[in-house]
Amino acid sequence: MKKISLAVLLCYWLTVVTAQQQYSKAVKEQIARVEANLSGGLIIDGKLYSLTERMKYYNVQGLSVAVIDNYQIVWAKGYGYADKKEGRKVTVNTLFExxxxxxxxxxxxxxxxxxxxxxxxxxxxxxxxxxxxxxxxxxxxxxxxxxxxxxxxxxxxxxxxxxxxxxxx
Incomplete structure (x- = not known):
């Protein structure tokens, strides 16, 4: 029984790891800049706001960002919840109108x-x-x-x- 549980756990871990986007260091830095500094340095009331701070301020439950360059997706990421009651988070595959x-x-x-x-x-x-x-x-x-x-x-x-x-x- 322990072997089966370990095998299931290993398969789950591999699925999670391979499902995550693998981005270059430069792209990861770009994502961090977007998350930490919205609007390209626009200062509101003397402060730079992060993505999560603005989501909270505007009561945005969830959103998705995709950066496209030369018709290619450079990076995409979901933030917050698609359904907060169910605890279902936004992913890059979450549908938005x-x-x-x-x-x-x-x-x-x-x-x-x-x-x-x-x-x-x-x-x-x-x-x-x-x-x-x-x-x-x-x-x-x-x-x-x-x-x-x-x-x-x-x-x-x-x-x-x-x-x-x-x-x-």
Whole structure:
């Protein structure tokens, strides 16, 4: 029985050790700087705040950070709890709904396509839609919609929010 318990414990330990991210010394130093000094040295009320201090101040239960450089994840880390009652911590695999940050990320991608000449911001959006076409007659009352109008929230559409990803029970 002791041999089985020892084997199970060893397997668990190996799983935990191999599941942890192995970062270089430089990346570990970058993580420590981010955790200890938010906002690149912005001093609020004469003090530099750490990530955990700001989480506590703003009552943020949990968050995830991913640093991406040249389309590669340099590092990612979870902080706090995904569910505090259950004691489930945030990991790099915890799902978060992107919310409004997705608007700016989407805009950057679209503007890059426009800069590369792959998309004209002032063309009818139906020119770019493949599997579905915008129903001009029922939604916009015949008015053509452009990508520029969608990006600047001047298309006259009134969609407010989406349900997000389906949660697993």
């Amino acid at each position: 992107p919310g409004s940050i997705s608007k700016s990320l989407n805009a950057v991608g679209i503007l890059q396509l426009a800069q590369q000449g792959k998309l004209n911001l002032h063309q009818d959006i139906n020119q770019y839609l493949v599997n579905w076409k915008f129903p001009y007659d029922t939604v916009s009352h015949g008015k053509k919609i452009t990508t520029a109008q969608l990006l600047s929230h001047t298309a006259g559409l009134t969609v407010h929010g989406f349900p997000g990803y389906q949660r697993r029970c």
